[in-house]
Amino acid sequence: MDQEVINSYIPLFKDAFLLTVKIGWLGIALAFLLGIVCAFILYFKIPVAKTVVRCYVELFRNTPLLVQLFFIYYGLPAVGISISAEVCGVVGLGLLGGSYMTESIRSGLEAIPVIQTESALSLGMTNGQLFKNVILPQAFTISVPGIVANVIFLLKETSVFSAISLMDLMFTAKDLIGLYYNTMESLFLLVIFYVIMLLPVSLAGTFIEKKVRFKMFGD
Amino acid sequence: MGFEVIFKGKNFIRLLSGLGVALRISVISVAISIALGIVIGMLMTLKKPVINAVTRVYLEIVRIMPQMVLLFIVFFGFTKMTGSNLSAELSSIIVFSFWGTAEMADLVRGCMISIPVIQYESSKALGLTRLQTYIYVIIPQIVRRLIPLSINLITRMIKTTSLIMMIGIVEVLKVAQQIIEANRKSAPKAAFGVFAAVFLLYFLACWPISCLSKYLEKKWEN
Numbered sequence: 001m002d003q004e005v006i007n008s009y010i011p012l013f014k015d016a017f018l019l020t021v022k023i024g025w026l027g028i029a030l031a032f033l034l035g036i037v038c039a040f041i042l043y044f045k046i047p048v049a050k051t052v053v054r055c056y057v058e059l060f061r062n063t064p065l066l067v068q069l070f071f072i073y074y075g076l077p078a079v080g081i082s083i084s085a086e087v088c089g090v091v092g093l094g095l096l097g098g099s100y101m102t103e104s105i106r107s108g109l110e111a112i113p114v115i116q117t118e119s120a121l122s123l124g125m126t127n128g129q130l131f132k133n134v135i136l137p138q139a140f141t142i143s144v145p146g147i148v149a150n151v152i153f154l155l156k157e158t159s160v161f162s163a164i165s166l167m168d169l170m171f172t173a174k175d176l177i178g179l180y181y182n183t184m185e186s187l188f189l190l191v192i193f194y195v196i197m198l199l200p201v202s203l204a205g206t207f208i209e210k211k212v213r214f215k216m217f218g219d
Numbered sequence: 220m221g222f223e224v225i226f227k228g229k230n231f232i233r234l235l236s237g238l239g240v241a242l243r244i245s246v247i248s249v250a251i252s253i254a255l256g257i258v259i260g261m262l263m264t265l266k267k268p269v270i271n272a273v274t275r276v277y278l279e280i281v282r283i284m285p286q287m288v289l290l291f292i293v294f295f296g297f298t299k300m301t302g303s304n305l306s307a308e309l310s311s312i313i314v315f316s317f318w319g320t321a322e323m324a325d326l327v328r329g330c331m332i333s334i335p336v337i338q339y340e341s342s343k344a345l346g347l348t349r350l351q352t353y354i355y356v357i358i359p360q361i362v363r364r365l366i367p368l369s370i371n372l373i374t375r376m377i378k379t380t381s382l383i384m385m386i387g388i389v390e391v392l393k394v395a396q397q398i399i400e401a402n403r404k405s406a407p408k409a410a411f412g413v414f415a416a417v418f419l420l421y422f423l424a425c426w427p428i429s430c431l432s433k434y435l436e437k438k439w440e441n
Contacts, residue, residue, distance in 0.1 A: 062374065062425035064381035067418050070392060074399075075414035078407070152282065159285035163385065170287055170385075183299040187292055191284070198283035 005185045016172040017193045024158040027093025035101020043109045060099035066160045068092050073164040085166045097154045104146030108139035141212045148205035222412035224402050237391035238420050245376040248315035256323020263328045281321035286379055289314045294386045311383045330364045367436035374425040
């Protein structure tokens with residue numbers, strides 16, 4: 001490997017890295033919001049909305065992100081809905097992630113035994129108090145491992161953005177390999193930047209999981 | 220809306236055979252992953268420091284490296300390093316097996332350590348030999364927990380194989396692009412219909428498998 005080649009590539013990879021991180025985290029934020037809304041719709045069994053959410057979750061959990069992005073980026077413009085590649089990346093990641101987040105958050109909410117809700121209500125708690133003091137703290141603890149796994153999964157999925165011509169890390173690496181044939185240097189930097197992006201998240205995730213575990217009741 | 224293009228000529232058959240390529244690669248990779256994953260997962264429960272360290276590093280690599288990056292490393296890097304030619308299909312099988320084995324090993328390990336120690340001790344107290352303990356007590360429980368999870372792995376594998384398009388294998392997405400390009404003049408809206416069809420095809424391939432996994436999980440819960 002050539003040190004000089006690597007040095008000259010670093011700025012290119014840095015830009016791509018920032019773009020990937022930006023789109024990745026925006027997508028995850030969207031996914032999280034979507035997940036919370038959908039999970040509550042399922043939890044409260046709101047008619048019609050419940051069916052819509054269930055179809056959405058099944059549809060997006062059972063298809064690959066690459067296919068979803070192709071549909072949004074190349075398919076929708078044919079019927080008059082066209083959006084930029086960056087927005088498409090955020091929306092695509094958000095929709096995919098939303099379906100995974102919904103499942104994680106919902107399973108947390110549903111893991112709280114009904115008896116706790118009933119006891120809280122019979123103690124005279126309002127619905128707000130019930131949620132704030134009884135359900136949410138426990139549900140959150142149960143959901144955390146799932147949410148952490150989803151965040152890591154979604155950050156990894158950002159690697160398919162190159163398919164919709166976003167200048168992300170994969171795109172840059174592929175481009176440089178094609179242009180100058182410095183395969184090893186490009187791949188080396190690609191791996192390094194993905195490690196920078198994901199290792200802290202992975203370690204932080206393990207830490208958070210350990211941190212919240214003690215809050216579990218009766219376990 | 221461009222749906223008519225799908226049924227023009229042999230287009231639908233071509234899309235299906237494209238999906239077939241992806242499915243074939245995922246079936247081979249899943250088979251390898253399950254076999255190797257069970258062995259490695261069992262090794263991980265042995266509590267040997269060296270094995271533990273190696274498998275921890277292996278799992279962490281798979282956990283943080285996107286499959287696309289691994290594909291690039293094997294497909295471009297290996298070729299460059301050794302100067303030999305590795306076909307795209309073989310490199311994708313290598314990568315997906317590498318990834319799947321780690322996932323499977325983690326599942327196996329999780330199931331193995333979820334069996335309480337008390338069951339081993341009780342079997343011993345009842346006079347069962349080690350082999351009998353495994354055959355009659357431990358393995359039936361592990362299998363019941365493991366089967367839904369490994370079926371789930373199959374759907375994830377199918378979804379991941381959509382990436383093989385990026386290293387030039389002609390699978391369903393690539394075929395879809397070709398169909399759209401070929402009909403660019405006669406059906407300018409084909410992109411919507413064809414990609415919607417691909418979307419549905421993937422859904423139809425994965426959804427029944429996820430349902431089966433969920434059903435078995437519920438059925439064997441206790």
